[in-house]
Each structure stands twice: as C-alpha cells, then as structure tokens.
Amino acid sequence: MLPPVHPQTLADVSEDDLLALIFPSLPTNDSVLVGPGDDTAQLATGSGAVLATTDAMVLGRDWRDEWSTGEDVGRKCVAQNVADIAAMGGVTTGLLITLVAAPETNVAWVQSFTKGLVAAAGEIGVAVLGGDLSSAPAGVRMISVTALGETEVPVVHRSGATPGDVIAFAGSLGRSAAGLELLQRGTPDLAPELVAYHCRPRAAYEQGPVAARCGATAMLDLSDGLVRDLGRIAKASGVRAQLDGAALAPFVEALATAVGEEARACVLTGGEEHSLLATFPDRGAVPEGWHVLGTVGEGAGVVLDGELQHGGGWDHFAG
Ligand SMILES: Nc1ncnc2c1ncn2[C@@H]1O[C@H](COP(=O)(O)OP(=O)(O)O)[C@@H](O)[C@H]1O
Ligand SMILES: Cc1ncc(C[n+]2csc(CCOP(=O)(O)OP(=O)(O)O)c2C)c(N)n1
Ligand SMILES: [Mg+2]
Incomplete structure (x- = not known):
C-alpha cells in the first residue's frame, strides 16, 4: 500500500524521499535476484536469452492530465511494453521505469502513477x-519504460509471413x-468504456506465446493503426496483406453508435x-x-x- 496522498510538489522533496x-x-x-535500490538490478533468466524493448510517453503528446490520471498513465506504460514482448511470443519478467518531471509536478501525481x-x-x-x-523544465513530464522478457518458444518476427497465410488478431480494434x-470532442460520457480503454488499455498479452506455439509466421502489436502496422508485416515479409471488409465490418459497427462516421x-x-x-x-x-x-x-x-x-495511422513526426 502507498502512503496517503502527499500534498507537496517534487520541489519540496528530495530524490531519496520520493x-x-x-x-x-x-x-x-x-x-x-537484486531489486530496486542498488546500482543495477539482477534478474535470473531460465531460457538463456533476454527480450528487451522500450517505449516512452510524453505529457501533451501521449496523454493529457485533463483526460488521464497518473494511475491511467502508469497502467498504459506497462501495457505498451508488455504488448511488445507478447508480440514476439514472449512473457515479460521485469520493468525499468524512468520518470522525468518538472519540479511543479505534484508528489500525489507520482503516487497515483x-x-x-x-x-x-x-x-x-x-x-x-x-x-x-x-x-525537467517547467511543463515537461515524460515516462520511459524498458521491459525485459523471455520466451520458451522461438520468437516470432515481423518478417515471416508468406503467401497463403491467414491474417488474424487477438483483442479489439x-x-x-x-x-x-x-475525449477530443468533449463527449466522453457517450461511451465511458471506450474512454477507459484509451486511458487504460489491457491487451491480450497471454495470446502472444499462444500464437507462437500455434506456428504464427509473423506478429506485432497494434500501436500505430491496423493498416500501418500490417504494412510493416507486409514490407518486412515481402508480401501483400489482403484485408476482407466483411471481416472488419462488425468491429466498425461496434463503434458506430459512439463515434458515427469515424468508426471505420x-x-x-x-x-x-x-x-x-x-x-498463421x-x-x-x-x-x-x-x-x-x-x-x-x-x-x-x-x-x-x-x-x-x-497513409493513415500514427506517426510521431510526419503527423
Ligand atoms: N532511437 C532509437 N534508436 C535505436 N532503435 C530505435 C530507436 N527508436 C526505435 N528503434 C527501434 O526501431 C523499431 C521500431 O520502433 P517502434 O516503432 O517504436 O516499435 P514499436 O511500435 O514496436 O514500439 C524497434 O525495433 C525499435 O527498437
Ligand atoms: C494527448 C494525446 N494526443 C494523441 C494521442 C494519440 N497517440 C499518441 S502516441 C500514439 C501511437 C503510438 O505511440 P508510440 O508510443 O509511438 O507507440 P509505439 O509505436 O512506439 O509502440 C497515438 C495514437 C494520445 N494518446 N494523447
Ligand atoms: Mg516504440
């Protein structure tokens, strides 16, 4: 259990206090084997190889304090990284968390995170x-998470798809x-469950190793959009990915009441x-x-x- 919510900002506490x-x-x-508090941590590995990935979140770019609580951001940065390990067919074992924050940040936000x-x-x-x-300078807050993981089965790359394979996904779209x-329209109450998923995604991590065991030929997690990410598999594998509109229709329909024309x-x-x-x-x-x-x-x-x-999908620089 965390201590009761702290009334101060980071400027009022030392690093050690925090x-x-x-x-x-x-x-x-x-x-x-060695946890937080020493110069490095030490983690035992059973498989003889380590999976390693990292992902950052930046205030204003990846979340807004008006829309997401510290707790939401804490959950989301775990989900992003664990999904990347799962997308290789692996299981996450440990996380390293970097927090860079302006002094005016409330200690309570760090506790919530x-x-x-x-x-x-x-x-x-x-x-x-x-x-x-x-x-960090005033107004800046960012999180960087590094995840380490392992796999008992051979990892699944983006590059193994071949003509004749079937494209499938686990989770939601x-x-x-x-x-x-x-949130952008200012109507979050229209579908609170969708807003909750945006703020606190929880992917089907356990399906990563399942897919690997079932012989998945290529895999990734959907972070930048279905077409863009599928395009990455197609490019890495040297193939064409063929989506079936009828198979996508139920997922579009499920969002239509909440966002209308934007559902597609x-x-x-x-x-x-x-x-x-x-x-597969x-x-x-x-x-x-x-x-x-x-x-x-x-x-x-x-x-x-x-x-x-x-086109379409997320790109941090090209917009
Ligand atoms: N600054 C960087 N230096 C080296 N490698 C990077 C850097 N940024 C991203 N990469 C690598 O480029 C690839 C694509 O990154 P990214 O799009 O962030 O992947 P993902 O969507 O899986 O998080 C990954 O293999 C990642 O490790
Ligand atoms: C305030 C705000 N604006 C826009 C977005 C949308 N957004 C931010 S990052 C991103 C896509 C992917 O993020 P990234 O961390 O680059 O994932 P990666 O591809 O590295 O896994 C999207 C759709 C958001 N979450 N919050
Ligand atoms: Mg990334």
Missing part, C-alpha cells in the same frame, strides 16, 4: 526492477482511437490498441479467440477488398 514513497509498493517475482504501474505489473506477475528520476475521439477510421488507422496481429500458415492454425481478417498474397502493401490502402 524513492522511499515508491519502493515499498513495487511488485517483485522469483526471478529477481506508481499505483497504476504497480497494479498493472502486479496483475501479470511482472517485477519492477528499478529505474531513474530526473528533473479501434477502441482506443474511439475513446480518444470522444478508428478500426483502420486507430493507434494505441495494443491488440496482437499475426499471420492456415485457418486451422489460428488459435481460439483470434479473429480472421484476411489473407497474405504475393506483391506489396495492404489492400482492403482489393483496394490499395495509403
């Missing part, structure tokens, strides 16, 4: 191994983007969903609970009902 608030609640697991982080990591048995704190759209764009180009998208050698190999969306053919790019798809 760490003393954070450390007691951090989750651990059996792989942790830690609560979300601890909850999301603890629920899936992931240890928080340590991290770093740094100050367009819900995060629809939630963001409602949410499904095709919405980011931050963190569902797993994979290709045939329909029989697609695991239970996965939804088939199309097939892999010869050529390049992504087509929807035969029509080549251009």
Whole structure:
C-alpha cells in the first residue's frame, strides 16, 4: 500500500524521499535476484536469452492530465511494453521505469502513477526492477519504460509471413482511437468504456506465446493503426496483406453508435490498441479467440477488398 496522498510538489522533496514513497509498493517475482535500490538490478533468466524493448510517453503528446490520471498513465506504460514482448511470443519478467518531471509536478501525481504501474505489473506477475528520476523544465513530464522478457518458444518476427497465410488478431480494434475521439470532442460520457480503454488499455498479452506455439509466421502489436502496422508485416515479409471488409465490418459497427462516421477510421488507422496481429500458415492454425481478417498474397502493401490502402495511422513526426 502507498502512503496517503502527499500534498507537496517534487520541489519540496528530495530524490531519496520520493524513492522511499515508491519502493515499498513495487511488485517483485522469483526471478529477481537484486531489486530496486542498488546500482543495477539482477534478474535470473531460465531460457538463456533476454527480450528487451522500450517505449516512452510524453505529457501533451501521449496523454493529457485533463483526460488521464497518473494511475491511467502508469497502467498504459506497462501495457505498451508488455504488448511488445507478447508480440514476439514472449512473457515479460521485469520493468525499468524512468520518470522525468518538472519540479511543479505534484508528489500525489507520482503516487497515483506508481499505483497504476504497480497494479498493472502486479496483475501479470511482472517485477519492477528499478529505474531513474530526473528533473525537467517547467511543463515537461515524460515516462520511459524498458521491459525485459523471455520466451520458451522461438520468437516470432515481423518478417515471416508468406503467401497463403491467414491474417488474424487477438483483442479489439479501434477502441482506443474511439475513446480518444470522444475525449477530443468533449463527449466522453457517450461511451465511458471506450474512454477507459484509451486511458487504460489491457491487451491480450497471454495470446502472444499462444500464437507462437500455434506456428504464427509473423506478429506485432497494434500501436500505430491496423493498416500501418500490417504494412510493416507486409514490407518486412515481402508480401501483400489482403484485408476482407466483411471481416472488419462488425468491429466498425461496434463503434458506430459512439463515434458515427469515424468508426471505420478508428478500426483502420486507430493507434494505441495494443491488440496482437499475426499471420498463421492456415485457418486451422489460428488459435481460439483470434479473429480472421484476411489473407497474405504475393506483391506489396495492404489492400482492403482489393483496394490499395495509403497513409493513415500514427506517426510521431510526419503527423
Ligand atoms: N532511437 C532509437 N534508436 C535505436 N532503435 C530505435 C530507436 N527508436 C526505435 N528503434 C527501434 O526501431 C523499431 C521500431 O520502433 P517502434 O516503432 O517504436 O516499435 P514499436 O511500435 O514496436 O514500439 C524497434 O525495433 C525499435 O527498437
Ligand atoms: C494527448 C494525446 N494526443 C494523441 C494521442 C494519440 N497517440 C499518441 S502516441 C500514439 C501511437 C503510438 O505511440 P508510440 O508510443 O509511438 O507507440 P509505439 O509505436 O512506439 O509502440 C497515438 C495514437 C494520445 N494518446 N494523447
Ligand atoms: Mg516504440
């Protein structure tokens, strides 16, 4: 349990004071040989190889304090990274958390962030191994999370799809983007469950290793939009990804009441969903609970009902 909410800003406390608030609640697991507090952490590995990934979140770009609580941000930064490990077929074992924040940041925000982080990591048995704190100019706050993981099965790359494969996903489509759209319109009450998914995504992490065991030929997690991310599989594999509009229709319809005409764009180009998208050698190999969306053919790019798809999706720099 975290101590009661703190009334001060970071300018009022020392780094050690702040760490003393954070450390007691951090989750651990059996792989942790040295946890937070020393110069590095030490993690035992069973498989002889480590999966490593990192993802950053920046105030104003990845979240707004009017829309997301500290707890939401804590949960989301875990989800983003754990989904990346799952997308290789792996299981996350530990996380390193860097918090860079302006001195005017409330200590209560850091406590709320830690609560979300601890909850999301603890629920899936992931240890928080340590991290770093740094100050920033006024108005700046960012989080960087590094996740470490392992896999008992060979990793699944983006590059293994071949013509004849089936495209499928586990999780949801367009819900995060629809939630963001409602926040931007100022009508979050129209579908609070979509807003909740945007603020606190929880991907089907456990399906990553399942897909790997079922022979997935390529896989990634949907962070920048279905068409853009599928295009990455197509490009890495040297194939054409063929989406079937009829297979996508129910996911578009499910969002139509909340966001109307935008529903299709949410499904095709919405980011931050963190569902797993994979290709399998045939329909029989697609695991239970996965939804088939199309097939892999010869050529390049992504087509929807035969029509080549251009642009859309999230890009930090090109917009
Ligand atoms: N600044 C960087 N230096 C080196 N490699 C990077 C950097 N940024 C991203 N990458 C690598 O580029 C690839 C694509 O990154 P990204 O789009 O962030 O992946 P993801 O959507 O899985 O988070 C990843 O393999 C990532 O490790
Ligand atoms: C205030 C705000 N504006 C816009 C967005 C939408 N947004 C921010 S990042 C992103 C996509 C992916 O993020 P990134 O951290 O680059 O994921 P990666 O591809 O590295 O996994 C999206 C759709 C948001 N979450 N919050
Ligand atoms: Mg990234």
